[in-house]
Amino acid sequence: MKRPFIRILSLCLFLFLLIGSAGPAFAAMPTPDAEIQDSNYFSYKNISVIPAGSGKLNITVNVRAKSIMTELGATQICVYQKQSDGSYQEVHTYTRYNQPGMILTKQAFADVNITYPGTAGKYYYVTAACYCKNSAGSETAWVGSKAVKA
Numbered sequence: 001m002k003r004p005f006i007r008i009l010s011l012c013l014f015l016f017l018l019i020g021s022a023g024p025a026f027a028a029m030p031t032p033d034a035e036i037q038d039s040n041y042f043s044y045k046n047i048s049v050i051p052a053g054s055g056k057l058n059i060t061v062n063v064r065a066k067s068i069m070t071e072l073g074a075t076q077i078c079v080y081q082k083q084s085d086g087s088y089q090e091v092h093t094y095t096r097y098n099q100p101g102m103i104l105t106k107q108a109f110a111d112v113n114i115t116y117p118g119t120a121g122k123y124y125y126v127t128a129a130c131y132c133k134n135s136a137g138s139e140t141a142w143v144g145s146k147a148v149k150a
Contacts, residue, residue, distance in 0.1 A: 041065055041132035041139040049145040055120035057150055061112040061128045061143070071133040073103040073110040075140065082123035082147065092116065096131075103131065118150040 044064035052058045061074045075096045080088040094114055096102045104110045118124055127144040 039066075039139060039141065040136075041069070041134070042130065042141060045130040045141055045143050047126060047128050047143045047145045049124065049126050049148050051148055051150050052115065055118040055122070055150045057116040057118050057124055057126075057148065059112075059114045059116060059126050059128075059145075061110075061130065063110045063112075063130045063132070065108050065132050067134070068106060068108045069132050069134050071103050071105055071131065071138075072107050073101075073131060074112045074128045075103065075131045076129040077102070077112070077114060078127045079116050079118075080125050080127070081118070088125065088147075120150055122150050123147050124150055 042064065043066045044062065046062045048060045048062075050058045050060075057079075059077060059079075061077065063072055063074065065072055073096070077094040077099075078090050079092040079094075081091045083089050094102065099114065102112050112128075116124075116126075125145050125147040127142055130141050130143060132139050
């Protein structure tokens with residue numbers, strides 16, 4: 001009578017230990033929708049949009065590289081305005097070719113500042129293509145702002 005009881009108890013303890021040790025291993029795994037980003041070039045990239053009164057928006061794109069880059073900054077900044085149906089439509093695009101100061105040379109960090117003359121009371125959001133280039137290659141990564149009221 002003791003022998004079957006001990007075997008059942010041993011089996012239960014074994015299963016308890018097996019299940020208990022597997023839990024932390026699975027808990028440490030990232031979820032499938034978690035975004036894992038690693039870059040050989042960027043150490044930081046961000047965009048901020050701040051209302052400046054009378055409809056104006058101050059747009060700042062901050063780009064930090066892991067080392068000094070041949071070219072660094074933003075190649076494109078797109079401004080989107082909220083429409084009456086609730087959708088957003090692109091209303092202006094700044095590029096490195098039509099807006100001076102968006103790309104710096106031989107720098108490890110760049111702050112691109114632009115003032116957009118929006119319409120007071122309208123909602124906007126902005127996206128930017130951050131760019132790093134050195135002798136080994138280049139990388140572009142997009143960042144986006146939250147919607148703000150001008």
